[in-house]
Amino acid sequence: MTSVIQPSIERPPVKTKTDQVLSDKYTLTAEQLDAFGDEMDAIRQRVVADLGEVDANYIRKVVKYQRAFEVAGRVMFYLPPLWPAAVASLSVSKILDNMEIGHNVMHGQYDWMGDPALNSRMFDWDTMAPAENWKYGHNYMHHTYTNIVGKDRDVGYGILRMDEEQEWRPYYLGNPVYAFLLMMFFEWGVMLHDLETEEVLAGRRHLWKGENAPIMRRIRKKVGKQVLKDYVVFPLLTGPFFLSTLAGNAVANLVRNIWTFNIIFCGHFPAGVATFSIEETENESRGGWYYRQLLGSANITGSKLMHVMSGNLSHQIEHHLFPDIPARRYPELSVEVQEICQRYGLQYNTGPLHKQLGSVAAKIFRLALPDRKAKGDSPAGVTETPLAA
Amino acid sequence: MSIVANATTRVLRSRFAATLATPHGVDRYLELVNPMWAANEVRARIVDITREVDVPGHPPVATITLQPTSTWRGHRAGQHVQLGVEVDGARRTTRVFTVSSPDSKGGDRFTITMRANPDGVVSRFLVERAQVGTMVHLSQAQGEFVLPDHVPDHIIFITGGSGITPAMSMLRSLQRRTHRGRVTFLHYAQSPEHQIFAAELEEIRRSGYGIDVHLVYPEQGGRNFSALELERIVPGYRDIDTWLCGPAGLVDAVRPAFEGSDKLHVEYFKPPAVSNGNAEGDVSFTRSGATAVNSGATLLEQAEAAGLTPQFGCRMGICFSCTATKKEGTVRNVLTGETSSLPDEDIRICVSSPEGDCSVDL
DSSP, X not given: OOSSSHHHHHSXXXXXXXXXXXXXXXXXXXXXXXXXXXXXXXXXXXXXXXOSHHHHHHHHHHHHHHHHHXXXXXXXXXXXXXXXXXXXXXXXXXXXXXXXXXXXXXXXXXXXXXXXXXXXXXXXXXXXXXXXXXXXXXXXXXXXXXXXXXXXXXXXXXXXXXXTTXXXXXXXXXXXXXXXXXXXXXXXXXXXHTTXXXXXXXXXXXXXXXXXXXXHHHHHHHHHHHHIIIIIIHHHHTGGGHHHHHHHHHHHHHHHHHXXXXXXXXXXXXXTOOOBOTTTTTTOOHHHHHHHHHHTOXXXXXXHHHHHHTTTGXXXXXXXXXXXXXXXXXXXXXXXXXXXXXXXXXXXXXXXXXXXXXXXXXXXXXXXXXXXXXXXXXXXXXXXXXXXX | OOHHHHHHHHHHTSHHHHHHHTTTOTHHHHHHHOTTOOSSOEEEEEEXXXXXXXXXXXXXXXXXXXXXXXXXXXXXTTOEEEEEEXXXXXXXXXXXXXXXXXXXXXXXXXXXXXXXXXXXXXHHIIIIXXXXXXXXXXXXXXXXXXXXXXXXXXXXXXXXXXXXXXXXXXXXXXXXXXOOSEEEEEEEOSXXXXXXXXXXXXXXXXXXXXEEXXXXXXXXXXXXXXXXXXHHXXXXXXXXEEEEESOHHHHHHHGGGXXXXXXXXXXXXXXXXXOOSSSOSEEEETTTTEEEEOOSSOHHHHHHHTTOOOOOSSSSSSSXXXXXXXXXXXXXXXXXXXXXXXXXXXXXXXXXXXXXXXXXOO
């Protein structure tokens, strides 16, 4: 990353007019891009004005189900034959808590309700990463600089090579192994992500001092509570079943890890999803931002249950276009977004889970190896990988 | 509270319970079983709604009786409470109301009395739409506008309109405490039809017991509470402890009469400032104490121009990093053009620009 261009892009303006020189990744003219942005703004405005009791009741209902699954799961550990049901119940609870509730509430999707229990500033989720840390890396860094290589730390999470623009190094031969480990320990990975461990390994950031001091402090506090709850107190409460409860809680966390990893990796990594360079997105307009969100995301088709269990991240495109609109609106919005895409001749990347996952897996393996054909020279600063270790 | 209830509350508020309920907290589970169960938060169920005043063409006044959760720690007469309601089942809106019933203890029922302010979302909801059984969200009782532990031999209440409520709570408490001293109760209302607590005040007036009730109605030629008028009703009033509560006009009129006296205790509610639709006025940042002339730019930009460094992220209204509490004033969302004048409202300062005077907790 060059420091020269940082100041301008650190502060994307609320700019409605495209006046930047558009690279060939943009298939629209500046005027079309602005018109496209206006259409998206219009959708947002209409939906925001329409939010009300139905949306409030929906999220309250999901919370009720989540808490019921959680309590049921904890209780069933007292009856050893019900162990599989207990694990399943607790897994569902954790997935709902993290995806349809936590992720979406912390995006501010329900802030308009004025309910402190569903407020983005107060909510914390049932996972290792403290809300405060995650919101910065996710809501701000990832959602503002989506798929800008060298800027969006979610491109490979500083561990993986998920884009050709990340320069190949022998380290990346382990790409599939790292991906597998990240999947198994996903909640820990998400937690470490906020410490910018790749910067720490590169010697540019101290693990627990400086910028990382408050982040580390929050992590210590949160991890302590999470570990105490899942791996000490609840197992102890079941007395003679200590070990089976401990194992059950660990498996529930694991199931949640695997599921969320897979859903999230389908969001931006399937084939055909575009990435952008810092230069290309400099001085970006609102229309340009919408365009990047659209082409930088991919959806998963599936049943209603699938959508709920993925926190509607199966509608990653709509989520990236309207990150603060309640996720239950994404399915209805997708119809409109697809129609607009068709009119503007824009790609709308979607497919069933197995297809998207297959595509992501192929990419993980392919990018473990150096690129077969030599690329042309890219401008300085673009191909630099986030991980210099 | 029974011993069992006491023990239950102790367990629910323990660190042990908090450990089990992390990260959501015990109340997030209890409320799903029964909204009247709480370990820390305070909620209440409306158990009675009585219209006090109902003059056609004028906003009605009602007294609402609340059964709070056991977490309610009670109140001292004169204190107020923040009350939040879910209007249309979705948007929780919170306003401050004075308790009108006498001193309460933990878990005790109490009443609030309010006029349905035509622009007031919450007061109109409570007076016109709420029903017995409706749940509301509460804070603990707050405020310093209370009687001292040792009540002086002679005290004066001067109130106007719905400002009568804290004085009424104090008067009722004094009666219950069998206060033996003198009380002078001056109240200013539009007309006898608009008189809140009319029957009870009449009862008190007739029974005597050292309480002088003076109800003044301008429509019937009642005079303002000037220094002269006060001296006429209560000779030497400047040396008598006085509690004054009412609209700004009354407070502004009575204050000069107590110039140089330290006996006056005042409370008045400011109505929310309403938009004047332009970029005039001043912006004040309450936490840092900085103020600036409203430039019409977004609050984030204005805060930065004033030398503050508020937290921000995307600067385009999507990431909520910059969310701050607007204390009062009107802001316009620069993306949607929507304006909002609610006090104590969470706003994204990167896409909110003030219209007229505005204060933000930064």
